Amino acid sequence: MKHIYFISDIHLSLVPGEAEMQKREKLLCFLDSITQPGASLYILGDLFDFWFEWHHVIPKYWWDILFKFRQMKEAGMELHFVTGNHDFYTGRFLEESVGITCWTDAAVFEAGGKTFFAAHGDGLARKDRGYRFLKRVIRNKGSIFLFKNFIPADWGMQLAKWTSHTSRELKQIDQAAWSEEYFRFAEGKFAEGFDVVLLGHVHLPMIREKKGHVYVNCGDWLSHCSYAEYDGAHVHLRVWE
Numbered sequence: 001m002k003h004i005y006f007i008s009d010i011h012l013s014l015v016p017g018e019a020e021m022q023k024r025e026k027l028l029c030f031l032d033s034i035t036q037p038g039a040s041l042y043i044l045g046d047l048f049d050f051w052f053e054w055h056h057v058i059p060k061y062w063w064d065i066l067f068k069f070r071q072m073k074e075a076g077m078e079l080h081f082v083t084g085n086h087d088f089y090t091g092r093f094l095e096e097s098v099g100i101t102c103w104t105d106a107a108v109f110e111a112g113g114k115t116f117f118a119a120h121g122d123g124l125a126r127k128d129r130g131y132r133f134l135k136r137v138i139r140n141k142g143s144i145f146l147f148k149n150f151i152p153a154d155w156g157m158q159l160a161k162w163t164s165h166t167s168r169e170l171k172q173i174d175q176a177a178w179s180e181e182y183f184r185f186a187e188g189k190f191a192e193g194f195d196v197v198l199l200g201h202v203h204l205p206m207i208r209e210k211k212g213h214v215y216v217n218c219g220d221w222l223s224h225c226s227y228a229e230y231d232g233a234h235v236h237l238r239v240w241e
């Protein structure tokens, strides 16, 4: 079986600093290394610090990465993107022009005789409840309609630059406590019959087994450069050096 790779929380920035450029260089090397016909990549959310598609306009900041995805697709890879809390609104561009299949909730699939549940995982932790309410407001069709049609794209992107700071979000998280809550969520999914549960959002890589079931948190590409790999028999959590 061709391998399946999972990454999350890359947080490609709207502000191109030195750290951002190093991250991209690493990410591009990693993407090259896994490109193989028939292999798959699942991006489990927060690929971008902010993503929004208008009818005729897309953000310009990440064409290097999007171009790489397009090349991977042409090389015969399967690409999936489960959107996270920073990937506000995906339209048809990513699917039709880049070739990435988008999932807005969770990707559920079967591979090598195992059933997979893969999601970003925002809003799972108890302390993330305030965010859950915010999500209902910003993700509803009315808000998206207003943002899309009544705010010029350049203003919208400027607004995003002011508001989407990854570091602030990170400081608020008690990663150890959240990891435990996420594992409990995974146990619920095991009980539903899933063999492998993969999440992100916590920014702390983690792998834990329970009676043949596996939970993985993919970590992030801000400080860990971690990813998960399924070889048809086992799931591994690795770090890209």
Ligand SMILES: [Mn+2]
Pocket (backbone or CB within 6 Å): 009, 045, 046, 084, 085, 086, 120, 122, 200, 201, 202
């Ligand atoms: Mn997140």
